[in-house]
Amino acid sequence: PNCPDAKHLEKEISPFIQTPGAQVAYSGLERSSSVTRLYAMVRYLGTPTFFLTISPDDVHQIGAIRLAFRGVDNLEFPFQMGNLLERLGLTLPMQEFTIPLSEVSLQKLASNNPVATTRVYKRMIHCVIQFLLKIDISASRHTDPLSAQELGVLGRAIEIFLVDETQGRLALHGHALVWTTLAIIMQFFASFPAMVSKISEALDSIVKAELPVATHLQNFFDRKDKLPRPRPAYEQVSNDLSNLEQLAYQCMNCTGVHQ
Secondary structure (H helix, E strand, O other), X not given: OOOHHHHHHHHHHHHHHHHHHOOXXXXXXXXXXXXXXXXXXXXXXXXXXXXXXXOOOOOOOHHHHXXXXXXXXXXXXXXXXXXXXXXXXXXXXXXXXXXXXXXXXHHHHHHHOHHHHHHHHHHHHHHHHHHHOXXXXXXXXXXXXXXXXXXXXXXXXXXXXXXXXXXXXXXXXXXXXXXXXXXXXXXXXXXXXXXXXXXXXXXHHHOOOOOOHHHHHHHHXXXXXXXXXXXXXXXXXXXXXXXXXXXXXXXXXXXXXXX
């Protein structure tokens, strides 16, 4: 294998192996090609503005639970949700639902149905990118000027690089680098203290590193009274986003990220 003829043959056929191999999920060739694409994006777009970790609660997602069951009738569960949401939200007695919904049962259900949890994970990642970050993932080429793009929760996002990983029980989560227009502005005005101060104010308005005292107090009394912690997946989502900051505080309190 180390003779000149073998090395020449390897050099000739390697491009034909690497091109399709880079499309195989979780392969070594895919990782190598991802690093190359990431370097290219950094050279073109500059340093990323944000690093995100997205870890959806696949065990308690209504969609994953419904996909994990076999349906026999379009009028029955899982095709019809019925009072599943009320039961999971602890507003309905256990005996009012016919399938086991204890925490142990839901954990086993997610572990035994990886296709269901993966489909829900993919849909949630797409929703985060498209509706929260406002990055159009349906188009391969963007022709609109930056000023015409919508503002997302991180400002006006330009591009995203996301990698999927697995946890101990093989549940999926994602790590992402996000470029926004702030990255471009910072490159041009890094040597101007006044502009750096304005950019810092803009970043502080997007990223919060603490919760209000009232939220901490509410969490303290809820734990003292041993009240069950609500899960965001079971909460009814409101279309009113006028109080988005307060909704974010409630979500952080429910998931315990701030502890």
